[in-house]
Amino acid sequence: MWVGVVSLFPEMFDAITRHGVTGRAVSQGRVALEFYNPRDHATDRHRTVDDRPYGGGPGMLMKVDTLRAAIHAARDRAVEATGQRPRVIYLSPQGRRLDQQGAHELASGPPLVVVAGRYEGIDERVVESDIDEEWSVGDYVLSGGELPAMVLIDAAARLVPGVLGHQDSAVEDSFNEGLLDCPHYTRPEVIDGRRVPDVLLSGHHGEIRRWRLKQSLGRTWLRRPDLLEGRTLNPEQQALLEEFIEEYAL
Numbered sequence: 001m002w003v004g005v006v007s008l009f010p011e012m013f014d015a016i017t018r019h020g021v022t023g024r025a026v027s028q029g030r031v032a033l034e035f036y037n038p039r040d041h042a043t044d045r046h047r048t049v050d051d052r053p054y055g056g057g058p059g060m061l062m063k064v065d066t067l068r069a070a071i072h073a074a075r076d077r078a079v080e081a082t083g084q085r086p087r088v089i090y091l092s093p094q095g096r097r098l099d100q101q102g103a104h105e106l107a108s109g110p111p112l113v114v115v116a117g118r119y120e121g122i123d124e125r126v127v128e129s130d131i132d133e134e135w136s137v138g139d140y141v142l143s144g145g146e147l148p149a150m151v152l153i154d155a156a157a158r159l160v161p162g163v164l165g166h167q168d169s170a171v172e173d174s175f176n177e178g179l180l181d182c183p184h185y186t187r188p189e190v191i192d193g194r195r196v197p198d199v200l201l202s203g204h205h206g207e208i209r210r211w212r213l214k215q216s217l218g219r220t221w222l223r224r225p226d227l228l229e230g231r232t233l234n235p236e237q238q239a240l241l242e243e244f245i246e247e248y249a250l
């Protein structure tokens with residue numbers, strides 16, 4: 001997966017390029033992250049990257065010429081590096097809500113150029129001419145688009161084949177496709193008198209798989225019933241959910 005990042009604060013992205021699963025994906029070359037800083041395209045003595053809004057009002061906008069130069073540099077490099085035209089994404093609360101399905105789409109699609117806004121945003125004409133899609137990580141406003149950009153990149157990068165170490169954790173995810181995760185346990189067997197569920201100590205892998213599926217279905221039913229709307233469960237899933245509900249109602 002190739003991602004060009006347009007940001008005034010590229011050093012923030014150390015959080016995903018130098019640590020953990022995403023850090024390994026980058027070092028192994030499974031995910032390529034390249035940075036394009038509008039400030040590098042400033043020609044004035046003060047290296048200006050912001051500009052005043054027409055119509056007045058508080059705050060500044062990102063300066064058009066330096067922003068567009070960075071976006072175009074990233075876009076041209078994407079074509080050079082992958083032979084494909086990139087999807088240019090702008091993070092904003094006005095965008096398409098990111099979810100796991102969206103992450104799969106981004107991971108399996110063309111290269112990405114991700115634009116992180118600062119100040120009060122960007123000129124609408126730049127949105128119209130240079131941005132293909134706006135995406136949002138949730139209904140809240142942050143001081144910049146960098147953290148949302150890292151969330152989007154992380155969510156997609158971990159889905160790139162080979163990035164998640166042992167395949168079963170990816171299978172685990174696909175297994176829970178669209179369901180909440182089941183509870184997890186590790187040593188010690190007892191914590192403050194609370195034991196690990198016996199089935200997980202039994203070694204019966206079929207039983208364990210069913211228990212985990214039942215817990216995922218039950219948790220989804222309890223905490224996010226909306227995720228079950230309009231979803232047809234297979235006979236095994238239906239039976240396990242009914243079992244969970246019966247036990248829950250006791």
Ligand SMILES: NC[C@H]1CCC[C@@H](CNc2ccc(C(N)=O)cn2)C1
Pocket residue numbers: 091092093117118119120121122135136137138139140141142143144145148
């Ligand atoms: N008008 C505020 C707006 C101006 C332009 C820059 C953004 C950066 N902040 C963001 C970006 C995205 C999200 C999100 N939900 O994905 C939240 N916050 C803030």
